[in-house]
Amino acid sequence: MLFRSISLESYLNLMLVKLLRVHLSPDSQTLGHWRGEMVAFQRNAARRFAPSMRQRIDLTKLYADAVDEIEASGYRGTSPITLPPICPFALDELLRDKWDALEARLNAPLPEGPDLA
Numbered sequence: 001m002l003f004r005s006i007s008l009e010s011y012l013n014l015m016l017v018k019l020l021r022v023h024l025s026p027d028s029q030t031l032g033h034w035r036g037e038m039v040a041f042q043r044n045a046a047r048r049f050a051p052s053m054r055q056r057i058d059l060t061k062l063y064a065d066a067v068d069e070i071e072a073s074g075y076r077g078t079s080p081i082t083l084p085p086i087c088p089f090a091l092d093e094l095l096r097d098k099w100d101a102l103e104a105r106l107n108a109p110l111p112e113g114p115d116l117a
Contacts, residue, residue, distance in 0.1 A: 008053060009062060011045035012094055016066035016087075023106050024070070024081050035099050046095045054091065063087030 018038040022031060067083055088105055097105070 008045050008048040009057065011041045011048065012057070012059075013062050013066055013069075014041045015045065015094060016063055016089075017069055019102055019106055020066055020070050020083060022103055023083070038099055038102075042095065042099075049095055057091055059087045059089065059091060059094075063089075 015038055018034045018041065021028075022034050022038075025031070028034070063086070070083075084106065088108070089102065093102065093105065
């Protein structure tokens with residue numbers, strides 16, 4: 001079960017990296033390729049997911065790792081687009097929502113609240 005959990009986290013991380021690339025470069029010529037990879041990573045993550053894994057998945061850390069990877073690779077460059085400061089996805093959304101819904105969620109403004117302001 002531990003291997004499945006590690007594998008699931010790897011696929012979720014890869015999904016988040018691709019989502020962030022699409023978000024930062026919506027006019028890229030490789031957009032279709034990134035979306036295709038994202039769909040494949042999502043399918044693999046969904047196949048490996050078991051409800052008992054839910055409490056072990058730390059989306060906050062996975063998102064922070066994806067942001068770090070984007071920034072370390074220099075991919076962010078001079079893009080004026082900002083990344084959400086916190087993960088805008090729930091685990092179920094990452095596992096089940098279509099790529100266009102995930103992109104829309106990433107592009108949506110974050111709700112304001114006492115902990116988010």
